[in-house]
Amino acid sequence: MNEIINVSRRDFLRTGALIGGGLILGFSLPLRESFRAAATPAAAPFTPNAFIRIGADDLVTIIINKSEMGQGVYTSLPMLVAEELECDWSKVRVESAPVAPEYNHTAFGIQLTGGSTSVSSEWERFRKAGAAAREMLIAAAAETWKVNKAGCQAEKGFVIHEGTKRRLSYGKLVEKAAQMKPPQDVPLKQPKDFKVIGKSMKRLDTPKKTNGSALFGIDVKFPGMLTALVARPPVFGGKVKSFNAGKAKTAPGVKAVVQIDSGVAVIADSFWSAHLGREALEVVWEEGPLVTFDSQAQREQYAELAKKPGAVAAQRGDLRTAMTKATKRIEAVYEVPYLAHATMEPLNCLVDLRADRCEIWTGTQSQTFDRDAAARVSGLKPEQVKIHTTLLGGGFGRRANPHSDFVIEAVQVAKAIERPVKVIWTREDDIKGGYYRPMWYDRMEAGLGANGHLIAWQHTIVGQSILEGTFLATMVKDGVDGSSVEGAANMPYEIPNVLVDLHTPKIGVPVLWWRSVGHSHTAFVVESFIDELAHAAGKDPYEFRRGLLANHPRHLGALNLAVKKAGWGKPLAKGRFRGIAVHKSFGSFVAQVAEVSVNPKGEVRVHKVVCAIDCGRIVNPNTIEAQMESGIVFGLSAALHGAITFKDGRVEQSNFNDYPVLRINEMPHVEVYIVPSQEPPSGVGEPGVPPIAPAVGNAIFAATGKRIRRLPIRRDELKKV
Amino acid sequence: MISLHVNGKRYEVDVDPDVPLLWVIREQLGLTGTKYGCDMALCGSCIVHIDGKAERSCQISVKEAQGKKITTIEGIPENHPVKKAWISEDVPQCGYCQSGQIMAAAALLKKKPQPNDADIDDFMFGIICRCGTYQRIRRAIHRAAKMMNKGGKR
Numbered sequence: 001m002n003e004i005i006n007v008s009r010r011d012f013l014r015t016g017a018l019i020g021g022g023l024i025l026g027f028s029l030p031l032r033e034s035f036r037a038a039a040t041p042a043a044a045p046f047t048p049n050a051f052i053r054i055g056a057d058d059l060v061t062i063i064i065n066k067s068e069m070g071q072g073v074y075t076s077l078p079m080l081v082a083e084e085l086e087c088d089w090s091k092v093r094v095e096s097a098p099v100a101p102e103y104n105h106t107a108f109g110i111q112l113t114g115g116s117t118s119v120s121s122e123w124e125r126f127r128k129a130g131a132a133a134r135e136m137l138i139a140a141a142a143e144t145w146k147v148n149k150a151g152c153q154a155e156k157g158f159v160i161h162e163g164t165k166r167r168l169s170y171g172k173l174v175e176k177a178a179q180m181k182p183p184q185d186v187p188l189k190q191p192k193d194f195k196v197i198g199k200s201m202k203r204l205d206t207p208k209k210t211n212g213s214a215l216f217g218i219d220v221k222f223p224g225m226l227t228a229l230v231a232r233p234p235v236f237g238g239k240v241k242s243f244n245a246g247k248a249k250t251a252p253g254v255k256a257v258v259q260i261d262s263g264v265a266v267i268a269d270s271f272w273s274a275h276l277g278r279e280a281l282e283v284v285w286e287e288g289p290l291v292t293f294d295s296q297a298q299r300e301q302y303a304e305l306a307k308k309p310g311a312v313a314a315q316r317g318d319l320r321t322a323m324t325k326a327t328k329r330i331e332a333v334y335e336v337p338y339l340a341h342a343t344m345e346p347l348n349c350l351v352d353l354r355a356d357r358c359e360i361w362t363g364t365q366s367q368t369f370d371r372d373a374a375a376r377v378s379g380l381k382p383e384q385v386k387i388h389t390t391l392l393g394g395g396f397g398r399r400a401n402p403h404s405d406f407v408i409e410a411v412q413v414a415k416a417i418e419r420p421v422k423v424i425w426t427r428e429d430d431i432k433g434g435y436y437r438p439m440w441y442d443r444m445e446a447g448l449g450a451n452g453h454l455i456a457w458q459h460t461i462v463g464q465s466i467l468e469g470t471f472l473a474t475m476v477k478d479g480v481d482g483s484s485v486e487g488a489a490n491m492p493y494e495i496p497n498v499l500v501d502l503h504t505p506k507i508g509v510p511v512l513w514w515r516s517v518g519h520s521h522t523a524f525v526v527e528s529f530i531d532e533l534a535h536a537a538g539k540d541p542y543e544f545r546r547g548l549l550a551n552h553p554r555h556l557g558a559l560n561l562a563v564k565k566a567g568w569g570k571p572l573a574k575g576r577f578r579g580i581a582v583h584k585s586f587g588s589f590v591a592q593v594a595e596v597s598v599n600p601k602g603e604v605r606v607h608k609v610v611c612a613i614d615c616g617r618i619v620n621p622n623t624i625e626a627q628m629e630s631g632i633v634f635g636l637s638a639a640l641h642g643a644i645t646f647k648d649g650r651v652e653q654s655n656f657n658d659y660p661v662l663r664i665n666e667m668p669h670v671e672v673y674i675v676p677s678q679e680p681p682s683g684v685g686e687p688g689v690p691p692i693a694p695a696v697g698n699a700i701f702a703a704t705g706k707r708i709r710r711l712p713i714r715r716d717e718l719k720k721v
Numbered sequence: 722m723i724s725l726h727v728n729g730k731r732y733e734v735d736v737d738p739d740v741p742l743l744w745v746i747r748e749q750l751g752l753t754g755t756k757y758g759c760d761m762a763l764c765g766s767c768i769v770h771i772d773g774k775a776e777r778s779c780q781i782s783v784k785e786a787q788g789k790k791i792t793t794i795e796g797i798p799e800n801h802p803v804k805k806a807w808i809s810e811d812v813p814q815c816g817y818c819q820s821g822q823i824m825a826a827a828a829l830l831k832k833k834p835q836p837n838d839a840d841i842d843d844f845m846f847g848i849i850c851r852c853g854t855y856q857r858i859r860r861a862i863h864r865a866a867k868m869m870n871k872g873g874k875r
């Protein structure tokens with residue numbers, strides 16, 4: 001304790017620096033500068049393409065056009081480059097890409113991180129970028145040595161001339177390499193020659209995420225910046241009728257109170273001042289038509305709709321005739337609620353708006369939407385808007401909003417106050433803020449023929465469309481939003497007579513993709529109902545599925561592996577029961593076996609989950625394993641706890657007390673097994689989520705004879721009375 | 722002026738004495754490793770050490786923290802066994818909750834050098850990881866306990 005540092009509020013705001021010397025940290029610099037300082041020095045770096053920059057200091061900076069939100073893209077994408085670049089992995093650094101066409105998603109045509117597509121969509125492009133750079137470095141070395149290129153090779157950040165054993169590091173070659181012509185179509189390595197891809201690589205971002213230096217949007221700060229909290233309507237679709245800022249403005253530190261489209265912003269010199277100001281703010285709301293909205297009434301409305309025929313999403317055979325021929329008919333209704341993403345880092349967005357430019361620091365999954373929205377709101381051209389993508393404290397879809405809600409709001413606040421300002425959402429704002437996974441209601445009917453053969457299957461789905469009104473509205477065809485029926489319309493079981501239909505009511509609650517999107521409900525319904533049918537047919541749930549999957553080798557591959565590793569059919573500890581589910585999503589096939597017990601109070605304990613995944617060619621087993629664990633936890637949170645409900649138009653939940661998520665004491669032991677595959681890589685961020693709810697529900701049925709048809713699982717329904 | 726002892730340094734801070742310590746650490750001291758997650762003692766993202774014990778900085782006013790010895794994630798040495806174990810097990814995903822997890826784990830091991838899984842669950846119960854890194858957290862704590870037992874730095 002020898003240093004005394006004075007931090008006066010005024011000085012802090014004026015300079016953003018600590019007084020007392022020696023402690024002026026990077027935190028007061030705009031992120032862009034600190035990124036540069038940490039990366040490569042300015043001395044003529046070699047930038048063979050938009051994704052790679054090699055400095056004279058040998059550092060290799062890989063510019064990543066995907067957002068790192070925990071899924072590991074800041075490691076897996078560099079691996080793709082490194083495989084071909086033959087660089088020294090310890091010299092690899094990562095930088096987030098600006099918004100520019102060359103960083104667009106190869107399939108979506110905009111800059112976006114979603115759909116578990118980061119590795120699959122960049123599988124070719126990032127490897128090619130690495131290969132082209134390598135060839136230019138080799139050419140540069142050959143020219144330096146005046147030797148034939150063919151006698152040179154690249155290895156661990158050096159080009160080596162085989163004949164003379166001369167070697168030059170990439171850093172020594174940058175100047176010359178920059179003058180080389182970028183080669184066209186360099187052949188990529190054969191998988192048998194892979195040195196990096198397929199290896200369990202440690203995450204590049206772990207050190208920073210263990211010492212507090214990782215920068216999230218909420219951490220970015222610079223001189224003169226203010227903080228704002230927004231009072232939003234208590235009912236979706238509501239508006240400000242009037243407000244009285246008198247008391248709010250007397251809260252110490254409050255600078256201004258302004259009305260914006262989404263509500264009233266209280267702007268202050270610190271979070272806490274903005275918070276106190278918002279508490280003191282008086283707003284009269286025009287609550288709008290949803291003021292009587294109620295979850296129970298919505299269930300009844302959906303139940304009515306489900307009795308009527310909907311838009312056809314899939315049809316084969318002759319369902320009605322088959323049903324009349326069935327020897328056994330089984331009906332069931334499944335329901336899941338609205339869910340909030342509840343990312344660990346609450347939403348936030350920092351905007352510095354000037355007459356001729358707008359700079360934004362935020363953790364976003366959807367840079368192009370956000371940039372264009374900021375341009376619209378600020379009246380600038382898109383090219384005058386710069387987005388600095390920070391690390392994301394979780395995304396799960398919430399930070400890829402085609403409506404750019406949290407960005408538009410922050411730009412409006414910045415416009416009103418004419419100072420750099422960061423809008424922070426409190427946890428309550430986040431839980432009550434909408435853009436939920438839709439509530440779904442599914443009516444099922446099936447017919448079993450002789451010998452328990454499944455001959456007829458009807459699945460009627462009711463729920464809001466996510467894609468309507470977004471850039472993906474073209475994926476809504478003949479009244480069917482593909483994301484509402486994914487995993488249901490294309491479910492793999494071979495049944496001769498099938499009808500899947502959909503009702504898409506307009507409700508007014510904002511909805512959005514939530515990790516695994518439609519699969520988050522269809523897997524629960526299809527995999528639980530198929531289990532019901534297995535029991536109705538008197539068959540083992542695994543064998544029953546196997547019999548219907550003969551032409552689906554990858555489903556079977558995952559299923560068989562999970563069954564083998566879990567010891568399916570083998571005796572268990574007393575009181576424990578197994579349930580199984582398999583589901584394909586985002587190109588990957590995942591099977592899970594859950595081991596569960598239920599006590600007399602109806603409390604469910606998930607002891608163990610064995611998970612098998614076929615995600616095509618394996619890029620980083622470490623990531624695959626982590627993402628399966630992560631998906632299982634996310635799905636379990638929803639299965640055991642999650643529900644957003646409404647009363648009098650108001651969201652009834654507010655924080656982690658009434659919107660609980662899984663905690664460590666509920667964490668099952670998870671084992672992950674990967675099916676070897678030569679197929680192109682497919683998703684891992686989302687596919688771990690869908691199978692867990694049905695696997696657990698099916699285990700609960702094995703344990704209690706009670707079928708879980710509504711999530712979250714309710715203890716009262718399982719209690720021994 | 723409030724006087725704070727954080728990570729071995731003394732700070733004189735001109736703030737309202739009722740402001741939660743969390744926000745002073747983050748905004749006035751610029752130590753942003755300590756995170757905001759709920760403000761209601763529900764998530765543990767904001768955990769720091771106060772006089773050696775894990776405490777939620779969102780629940781303590783800066784006035785109450787005066788004169789106490791405060792350590793944040795930035796004050797944990799790089800060679801601390803918990804940090805090393807976290808890196809070996811590659812625990813973090815998004816990373817947002819991890820400062821709280823690490824601070825809690827370090828406090829747990831001080832209290833209980835050889836925790837079993839039940840001890841870990843009991844102590845770490847309050848710290849949410851939305852990314853679901855719990856299994857690796859358990860493994861990392863066991864690893865850190867082993868390191869410390871072999872005479873590593875506590």
Ligand code: FES
Nearest residue numbers: 758759760765779
């Ligand atoms: S922010 Fe303190 S416990 Fe959540």
Ligand code: FES
Nearest residue numbers: 815816850851852
């Ligand atoms: S690592 Fe993301 S919340 Fe824990």
